[in-house]
Structures are given as C-alpha cells and as structure tokens.
Amino acid sequence: MNRLTLFLFxxxxxxxxxxxxxxxxxxxxxxVRIGEKATYSVDTAxxxxxxxxxxxxxxFMAQDAGMLFVFEDEQPRQFWMKDMRFPLDIIWIDxxxxxVGVSAEVPIPPPNADDADIPRAPSxxxxxxxxxxxxxxxxxxxxxxxxxxxxxGPIAGQYGC
Numbered sequence: 655m656n657r658l659t660l661f662l663f664x665x666x667x668x669x670x671x672x673x674x675x676x677x678x679x680x681x682x683x684x685x686v687r688i689g690e691k692a693t694y695s696v697d698t699a700x701x702x703x704x705x706x707x708x709x710x711x712x713x714f715m716a717q718d719a720g721m722l723f724v725f726e727d728e729q730p731r732q733f734w735m736k737d738m739r740f741p742l743d744i745i746w747i748d749x750x751x752x753x754v755g756v757s758a759e760v761p762i763p764p765p766n767a768d769d770a771d772i773p774r775a776p777s778x779x780x781x782x783x784x785x786x787x788x789x790x791x792x793x794x795x796x797x798x799x800x801x802x803x804x805x806x807g808p809i810a811g812q813y814g815c
Contacts, residue, residue, distance in 0.1 A: 741789035
C-alpha cells in the first residue's frame with residue numbers, strides 16, 4: 655500500500671507541476687498580435703547589437719514565434735539575411751501600428767556568399783517595427799496590409815503598439 659500511495663502522490667504532484675508550468679509560459683512572455691488573425695511569441699531586438707544579430711545563426715524558429723525589431727524612428731528599412739539558416743517573411747509595421755507591407759519568402763543566402771552578394775529586402779513604405787516570421791506564415795495566417803498590430807505581455811505599451 656505504501657508504494658501505491660507514493661505513486662499516486664507523485665502522479666498528482668507531477669500533474670500539478672505540469673499544469674502550473676503551462677499556465678505561466680507563453681502569455682507572460684512578449685508577444686505580437688496581428689488583428690484577430692494570429693499571435694506570435696517573440697524575441698525582441700531593441701539595441702543596435704540585438705538588431706544586428708537578429709536571427710542570424712539560429713537553426714530554426716517555432717511556427718508560432720518571431721523576432722520583433724524595434725527602432726526609434728519610422729523610415730524606409732532594408733534587411734538582409736546574413737548567416738540565416740531558414741527563409742523568412744519580413745513584416746513591415748509603421749509607427750501607427752499598422753502592417754504596411756511584407757517581403758515574403760525571403761530566401762537564405764548561398765553558403766559563403768560575399769556580403770555584397772547577399773540580397774536585401776526593402777520596405778516599400780517607412781517602418782518603425784519589423785517582425786520576422788517563418789517563410790509562408792504571412793499567407794498561412796491570412797495576414798494583410800492594414801492589419802492592426804498589438805504588443806502583448808511585458809512589451810505591452812512599452813514601444814507604442
């Protein structure tokens with residue numbers, strides 16, 4: 655009987671710990687909601703060093719994740735894929751928190767490409783924020799120009815959206 659009691663106690667403890675972890679992860683971290691269409695957990699790149707590093711060197715990114723780049727001002731932007739290992743959709747967001755464009759399915763550069771040969775993805779309109787998502791996510795989630803952006807979790811209200 656003692657073994658059965660111990661087993662049931664450990665089983666209940668494991669279940670309780672599992673529930674508490676799932677409740678505290680995700681919603682508490684930084685996230686970006688695009689209209690009523692999709693919400694992505696994000697890493698943020700706010701400093702020059704963080705923006706320069708971006709997702710370079712990472713092997714993969716979860717489907718419901720992204721990287722949010724925050725700039726001090728709104729202007730035309732240009733991103734490149736130096737040291738990227740997976741293709742991206744680059745979402746351009748203006749200072750009024752509206753999705754103003756996308757560079758879809760931006761491919762990874764060829765191995766050992768010279769910096770001058772790495773393609774650049776420009777915004778067509780000025781952007782203050784840039785959200786990088788896995789390639790194809792733009793179409794899969796049905797995102798479109800004009801969608802409103804909202805920052806959630808610890809970044810809610812911190813950068814303007």
